[in-house]
Amino acid sequence: MKSLIQPRTPNNYYARNKQSDTLLERLLDRNLLKNGDTYDKTFVWLLLCLLCFGLVMVYSASGAQAGLHKFDNRAYFLIKQAQFALLGLTCSLIFMRVPLWRWQRWTKYLLGLTLFVLIFLPFVGEEVNGARRWLNTPFGFKVQPSEIFKLVTIMYMADFFKRRVDVLHDFRRVVMVGIPIAAGAAFVLLTRDLGSMMVILGIFLCLLFLANMPMKWFWSAVGVSIATVGLVIVSSEFRMRRISVMWQPWKDPTGTGYQGLGSLLSMERGGLFGEGLGNAIFKRGFLPEAHTDFILAVIGEELGLITVASLVFVYVWIIWRAFSIGKQARDLELHFNSFIAVGIGVWVAAQSFINIGVNISLLPNKGLTLPLVSYGGSSLVIMLVAFTMLLRVDYENRRVLRGFCVTDPREKMKKDEKNE
Numbered sequence: 001m002k003s004l005i006q007p008r009t010p011n012n013y014y015a016r017n018k019q020s021d022t023l024l025e026r027l028l029d030r031n032l033l034k035n036g037d038t039y040d041k042t043f044v045w046l047l048l049c050l051l052c053f054g055l056v057m058v059y060s061a062s063g064a065q066a067g068l069h070k071f072d073n074r075a076y077f078l079i080k081q082a083q084f085a086l087l088g089l090t091c092s093l094i095f096m097r098v099p100l101w102r103w104q105r106w107t108k109y110l111l112g113l114t115l116f117v118l119i120f121l122p123f124v125g126e127e128v129n130g131a132r133r134w135l136n137t138p139f140g141f142k143v144q145p146s147e148i149f150k151l152v153t154i155m156y157m158a159d160f161f162k163r164r165v166d167v168l169h170d171f172r173r174v175v176m177v178g179i180p181i182a183a184g185a186a187f188v189l190l191t192r193d194l195g196s197m198m199v200i201l202g203i204f205l206c207l208l209f210l211a212n213m214p215m216k217w218f219w220s221a222v223g224v225s226i227a228t229v230g231l232v233i234v235s236s237e238f239r240m241r242r243i244s245v246m247w248q249p250w251k252d253p254t255g256t257g258y259q260g261l262g263s264l265l266s267m268e269r270g271g272l273f274g275e276g277l278g279n280a281i282f283k284r285g286f287l288p289e290a291h292t293d294f295i296l297a298v299i300g301e302e303l304g305l306i307t308v309a310s311l312v313f314v315y316v317w318i319i320w321r322a323f324s325i326g327k328q329a330r331d332l333e334l335h336f337n338s339f340i341a342v343g344i345g346v347w348v349a350a351q352s353f354i355n356i357g358v359n360i361s362l363l364p365n366k367g368l369t370l371p372l373v374s375y376g377g378s379s380l381v382i383m384l385v386a387f388t389m390l391l392r393v394d395y396e397n398r399r400v401l402r403g404f405c406v407t408d409p410r411e412k413m414k415k416d417e418k419n420e
Helices: 023-028 041-068 076-095 100-124 145-163 171-190 194-210 215-234 237-244 258-270 295-331 335-359 377-401 409-419
Strands: 126-128 131-136
Touching: 041 076, 041 295, 041 377, 076 377, 100 131, 100 145, 100 171, 100 335, 100 377, 145 171, 145 194, 145 335, 145 377, 171 194, 171 215, 194 215, 194 335, 215 237, 258 295, 258 335, 295 335, 295 377, 335 377
Parallel strands: none
Antiparallel strands: 126 131
């Protein structure tokens, strides 16, 4: 894909020369005006259906655990997840009315606030399973700041590349873009959340590539990131144990390989069509974190590999749509919007790939949720906010094609003053 900061047609989206497009770019193109819609109804309904499917599976996967432990109500996790879903949808309705230029203005404040929280999180966060990833709030629920930082990373880089395109070939100034992200990733790692750190680095590297940075600098950044992750893994005994049984969990069936083996056996039992909703066995004490990290295994056991494959297709479609929206924003010279859309697509791709990889023992357990499906309040709310921003990018694309202005009034005023 061509650089997102170098649009070929500044003003006329449909009048450009189609013969100059690559096959990928033609696949990403969509006629936004053919139905006269102001927003992507298909995308909205797909996300709502995926959210409802997640609620059903959270109840199915967590009912046995909720009944066996300190919770008297088998629907305990479902109720909490439904509350977070309502909170996320409420935020979505509010934020859908917020133009993207306002998000750009807020970026530096959100980045500073999130970094401030992450600095103190390893010391004041609530410890769960040896990790301090959650921060208690006065409202009675916990927040996972690393989820917020993933979205803030996208916003920060989109803002940087929009405002400072001219510095992309100045090494000293380009290094500055990586300092806040590196600091945030380091603080996330201190909470023992290597999975989130890898997602943040993945977003960072992909957006660097799409910004058309010189390849030698880009590959240097890739090398440093890989070396850092490798060093973190090698220096940790429990992470090395996970790596050693990653592809052969039966080598340590009652220890490090227990979760991976349980996930594989759960999917194997489900076969092609599954045992039926609610009929999974391994979720009843044999598969830890069945409603969070390993909910895909429960889906495979109850609804079969056909449903798992369909779910993978849904994520691929969402990723394609995000890149499609980002490409159209680029062609309309909405550079901040373009990076936001593509960054969200990369985020969904990285997080869903890692979660699915963990469930099929392709990757070691990383503690990441399956977007909109797994149980997790912070992940669900922030992901709904991110998808709202993606829909807002698509909405503003359509507004521009109808002749409306969606840019920051301050920038418009500066351009008018220069023209005068």
